[in-house]
Amino acid sequence: MNEALIAETISITGHGGDEIEAYLARPLGQDSFGGVVVIHHLPGYDSSTKEITRKFAAHGYAALMPNLYYREAPGASPDDAAAAARARGGVPDERLVGDVGGAADYLRAMDGSNGRVGVIGYCSGGRQSFLAAASLPLDAAVDCYGAFVVGSPPEGMPLKVGPIVHLAPDLSCPLLGLFGAEDQYPSPEQVDELDKALIEAGKPHEFHSYEGAGHAFFSVNRPAYRVEAANDGWQKIWDFYGRYLAG
Amino acid sequence: MCTYLTEKIAVAGSGKGAAGWFTLTDATVYLDHPQHAPAEHTLNIDFLNPASGPSARVAVELTAESARALARAIEATLQSAPPGLA
Numbered sequence: 001m002n003e004a005l006i007a008e009t010i011s012i013t014g015h016g017g018d019e020i021e022a023y024l025a026r027p028l029g030q031d032s033f034g035g036v037v038v039i040h041h042l043p044g045y046d047s048s049t050k051e052i053t054r055k056f057a058a059h060g061y062a063a064l065m066p067n068l069y070y071r072e073a074p075g076a077s078p079d080d081a082a083a084a085a086r087a088r089g090g091v092p093d094e095r096l097v098g099d100v101g102g103a104a105d106y107l108r109a110m111d112g113s114n115g116r117v118g119v120i121g122y123c124s125g126g127r128q129s130f131l132a133a134a135s136l137p138l139d140a141a142v143d144c145y146g147a148f149v150v151g152s153p154p155e156g157m158p159l160k161v162g163p164i165v166h167l168a169p170d171l172s173c174p175l176l177g178l179f180g181a182e183d184q185y186p187s188p189e190q191v192d193e194l195d196k197a198l199i200e201a202g203k204p205h206e207f208h209s210y211e212g213a214g215h216a217f218f219s220v221n222r223p224a225y226r227v228e229a230a231n232d233g234w235q236k237i238w239d240f241y242g243r244y245l246a247g
Numbered sequence: 248m249c250t251y252l253t254e255k256i257a258v259a260g261s262g263k264g265a266a267g268w269f270t271l272t273d274a275t276v277y278l279d280h281p282q283h284a285p286a287e288h289t290l291n292i293d294f295l296n297p298a299s300g301p302s303a304r305v306a307v308e309l310t311a312e313s314a315r316a317l318a319r320a321i322e323a324t325l326q327s328a329p330p331g332l333a
Contacts, residue, residue: 073300
């Protein structure tokens, strides 16, 4: 693998036929590749998540990250866009599914696509990755410490999301879950509850919880970064996508 | 965690953003991941004019201790102002 890639900003058709901004990175010199839809975290369509998107291309996948806040703030800087989207309570679930579906369609239609598409999301995107996998035909899904798949936001918190664990029987693909044992959202108990729901539904999945790590341990530019958990987590992702998306 | 815990208030005044001074109409106060501050969670304040778009924003991200000190300083300053000024 020579890690050669090209990355660019494009426009894709998202939920409701809306044209939205997206960041595409794809490998160079590769005849066939799988695709990955990258769902950014709550702080938005930012430089660090674009770096993650390029990382997938360096490892041989076409990766596409839709700007989930584009409608609220076209052309705004990522932090201003995130503040605007946050003030409105975040991204509606239905719109998220439409945008991820549009991104998956784009990846499948690319020259060189092997027809297989996965999804990965971080933080709020972890829950959205699970939601997308339960709502769309996908080939592999990764949930990185997504809160409120299980459980409701604490009393008094004006969070416009609810639990979606009841969607476990609808999962269209295997799920890899990567969690911090010291995280409270999701807590280890909530991760266990999701694990049990998936076992009950007969859905293939593998969960890994890292001791000494909390929420957002993949974030290299934040104090939450935990190098051992992140390195092992990336290896788990390469193994998982290698089984279900590569080729 | 992504708390979404937010207090919204209407404000009157001005703020200086990336494009210069603008009229403020709203402020949001929330506890969440910062964009820039080296802490896992911060008390964030956005001073806004939503009618002028998302970029009409002055943002600060403060540690909880700093935010409490700021709140006390604001209150103390207003309390000590001569009658009729504040």
